[in-house]
Amino acid sequence: MKVRIKRDVNFVEYDVALQDATLLELLNTIKMQQDSSLAFSSGCRSSVCGSCAMRVNDKEVLACAYKVQEGDVIEPLRNVEVLRDLVVNMDKAFQTNKRAQTWLQTYNKEAKLTHEDEKINALQSDCILCGSCYSACPVYAVNAEFLGPFALTGVWKYVSDKREASPQEKIDTVQTNGVWDCTLCNECTLVCPQNISSKADIEKLRMKSTMAGYNDPNFTGGLSFDGGLSF
Known part of the structure; x- marks a missing residue:
């Protein structure tokens, strides 16, 4: 061979x-x-x-x-x-976890997890940090500061965890070089050996970001009050 x-x-x-x-x-x-x-x-x-x-x-x-x-x-x-x-x-890749603060920051002692709560982010916990998604991501070719797939998946894991008392802080962290920089190409999902969909996690983080008052900076024009496009 x-x-x-x-x-x-x-x-x-x-x-x-x-x-x-x-x-x-x-x-x-x-x-x-x-x-x-x-x-x-x-x-x-x-x-x-x-x-x-x-x-x-x-x-x-x-x-x-x-x-x-x-x-x-x-x-x-x-x-x-x-x-x-x-x-x-892999040091630079692993540093994205530090920048994205992918850990339980503020523990909510009152939170009681049910089996359904545990299932919400059980798959994200299976990440083995192999770096396959980091390697497959095309955004790094133009933005070396991008937080990237496994770091953003890590953020979603804790944003969706009832034990995290300050999920807003994590949402704030991923606005720059984070959720809006992803092209949603799905290359990360296709190569993940654990079948984790970072694309889906990033989409959920975008939804949470919008709910928190953030908007995609790539589309800041929007509509003017007279119905015409504003730039």
Whole structure:
């Protein structure tokens, strides 16, 4: 089985005698038998830690779950610093969680959660921070300060949590480089290994933002009182 792996600016072809193997198995085989200098990240091997996220044929996958195919083209994640081969620095991506304040800020001690309340944001809690959505997002190509899919999903998780006593503060946080900068292209949802729809979460945050008095800054013209367009 022949595959091509991006190393620095070039692609290197490897021919490996494997069938029905995961990409991680193939990478380990190459490293142990053909090229010990090949660098990649892995951890749990169970699609839980997210550390083996990379791109295959222009789509983000987890190497431990993806079944490698003849002719696959393998690259590191986009929108992040490449340290070596398929290893990337996720620090900048993870900083979006800090800027978006994706944690329970003010605890409402009176809140009592029902099973239905728990279901509202249970899926968002499954995010493994693999960075696939960060890599797939086209907005980063033009706005490096964009909070991005998994950070905004994290915000929605707590905005929708009855235990958060100050959801308005979180809504305020995502108005700049946040909910209105997303193009709703849905690329993040298509590559999420946990089937989380950040697009849907961002749409819900937009609705909450509107209810809080915010408007999309891209459409500030609106209508004048005489019925004509104002600019």
